[in-house]
Amino acid sequence: MATPALALAGLTGLGAPAAQAAQAVAALTAQFSSSRSGSSWTGTYTVKNGTAAAVNGWTLEFDLPAGVKITDETYGTSTVSGSHVVASPAYYNSTVSAGGSTYPYTYTFTASGPPGTPTGWLVNGDKCDSSPAVPPHAPTGVTVADATAHTVSLRWTAAAIEDFPVASYDVLRAGAVVASSATTGATVQGLSPATAYQFTVRAKDGRGNAGEPSAELRPGDRHRPADRAGRPPLLVKNLHTSGAAAKLDVVNYAFGNLDPKNLTCLNGVTKGTTADPEDPSQGDGAGDAEADYGRAFPAAQSVKGQADDRGRGGRRSRGRGPGQLRAPAAPVLMTCPALS
Template sequence: MSIPRKRGWLAASIAALLVAPLALIAAPASAAPTAPSGVTVVYTEGAKWDTGYSGQLTIDNQSSTTLDDWTIRFSLPAGAGITSLWNATMERSGSDYTLTPPGWGASVPAGGTYQIGFNGSFSGGDTAPVNCTLNNAPCAGGPGEDDTEPPTVPGDVSVLGTTATSITLQWTASTDNVGVAGYEILGADGEVVRTVIGDTTSGTVGGLTPDTEYTFGVRAFDAAGNRSDASPPVTARTAERNGGQPSDDERRVGYFTQWGIYDRGYLVKNIDTSDTAAKLTHINYAFANINRNGQCFQVNQAGQGDAWADYGRSFRADESVDGVADRWDQDLRGNFNQLLKLKEKHPHLKVNLSIGGWTWSKYISDAALTPESRQRMASSCIDMFLRGNLPPFDGAGGPGAAYGVFDGIDLDWEWPGSEGHEDNIVRPEDKENFTALVREFRTQLDALEQETGRYYELTSFMPADPEKVEAGFEVEKIMPDFDFVTVQGYDYHGAWEDYTNHQSNLVLVEGDPGPRFFSSEIAIDAWVDRGADPADLVLGVPFYSRGWTGVQPGPNGDGLFQQATGPARGTYEDGYEDWKRIRELPNRGYTLHRDDEAGTAWLYNGSTWWTYDDEISMKQKVEWAKGRDLNGVMIWSLDGDDAQGSLMSALDEALDS
């Protein structure tokens, strides 16, 4: 059986991979320091078409030290040229090219590889680089003139392991008269479904359908493009996914922010290495945007979308969940591919695509306005993210490219019928239209279940403010269509107000200066009183802090409920700071204070004041939620935790007790 996941045009073209040697010509002695020992540069050429071709350079570092910086120089034959490239910065002078690391850096760890992909144009003839140097030394590891023998067939191919969406194969290494450059895993129809660079003996094919039988073979190739015959086929069945409705266990929902991979450096891999993935039931990916036509869309434009982060960026081996670097020719890279790998490692996890958010809810009122617009919004989001039909971007995307990444939709319209972001479109009829939009999504998700045999969740992020609940939600009508909803349990107060206050208090605290009064108790009551079952509600908790400065001690000397001169300085935003940074303040002249009944903590140094949650207050919030018969907690956002996942561990321990 061939893989049902459809592949984009570029990935299909790589089915005809031709690995060719870099033509290595020694540089003059004066410009030739010792070549990096154990570092190989391999050129891989994809299929040619009428006016162009595709190619890849792989830096294979088999030395014992990290290659911290690199410069690759080469020439292309007359008539050939590079038209676009990724994972490197390029300078060109005529037919001469210089490649250096991109702005985010690209060190190559010991034992690791780094891929640089490009598209090019040619007028016929050869496109292989010549005169190649790496760090001013001749590129190491090129094939000898006698490299004409193909590698031997990989032996003893067997199934090492399976998950609901992946099959891992292992084999005995091939041999070659010069050296094996890599392996190709072939589908039942002979199509290349996975290329693994290096003389490795295992590889994983992901993006598969649960409880489905697949047949694969393996063949080896060397740096000159010689290929072995395919191994005898091996057949395996993927595991069954835990389908149907979620269990009655407490839900642990964490938001992963698309932009957290930048300044914060928080990658999908960190969800695993912090042991957070094992403790979560759901990840909500924030966010998808809605355009003027009321449709989900993908672009790579500041303020509009980040297709590069979603599925374009190639993560290095040391950045990847499974330790395998992305290849330039993959139809799925970026955060989406890493989430798929995370699910393969933790099959219990569900990942939902969150639509809207504070900034990207602008046009949802338009999208919810008519039956036609509601149908258009739901179908566009389902097609793009659940069926996985991503628009082509930088060699990635295409039909079915993201199939299997997402398990449902999380609606995050902030807010129907109420003020949210100043640019939002708001209508009085948003309340009824939201009900109809929820029904449309549920109807289309049910139809998709019939098509694929998989159940798809529908969830929503809901406000804590009773006025917003009343203005925007027909609670009794919408709740039956949701698997569960998360209720905002934070941002009750912040530096947009003049007085210090708690941002996530469970109950009202005596002396609260207002001007409006919020608490988790008030928020949950707003939903339950209007018909929501507590078992369908999940309480939001913050992995960040809100802060003020210019704060006097006040009568209790702790700065609580005191006037401030403005927001405290934050790393990414004034008045806001991640918990992992706030936790260091008690060692920097701040005093810790608590209100155990309200489940709050705060820090004060005589001038600057931060309201925040630590391990103790997180446990207090869980105990309160359990006492109200709520079904777990939701986290905004995972990148606020420390590398050890301390806050997540505290929540997990309390939920299990």
């Protein structure tokens, strides 16, 4: 799929996925069984080794059903945090022989509460059935939070988890990680102004399993090449859409297209009087009347969503541009009185 260009502050969409490493098959597996006795019940995990070599050391992890508490245990010890249990073997059953298991010295706990099967089983950090871990889903809602001449900040909606919780996110460019974050936002730095880039965002779980990349980002009008100050160009409409107009008492729509001798508005585009940028008189008689007040704005750039008409004599109709901010916001002062 082609990715549309997003100029920066230089930015384009989100591009192609990075290849994922193949997962190794776990050496150990575990099986769970339970039985009830009076007001309590027991749960047993049998650890098995399906390889041709002995495995020295194992750790079980699982989450207890709601309302269940461990009251006793044999053939191992555990630490419990909330409902999450981490169990370790005793010294005599920590090694599982090739093709063997921990039976009959299998880790067993006694519990109170409603009987049930624990969830999230792990043995030595891998799924107990030895199947490959399912990585997190792709993040959604990727958008640009901010952009300058040399940086772009992205934000997104958290990725849905699968086997393990999401631990971090990577922002990729051309398959390489250019930013990482533990939150749903990141800033890419070191970019060049007015340059197109492509990015993807992927989620990673606590075991390092990386998910699919996000969908491509479709940029809006506000993501345009930055000016020399590193800011996108400002249209009069932006005063309205950003909410700034409602907070202003007066809008001074000023421009420098004044004839220094006749003190009238200049027409067309005129250059500065000298080539020296430090000359204090450099701007006298210079300006771009078309850009400042002669240009007709299309509906997409109009405050009211209406395109300008040229009116009589080819002039732009009064009130189609900054004057539209008069109601209900601030009055507009025009420094050049040539509009008619």
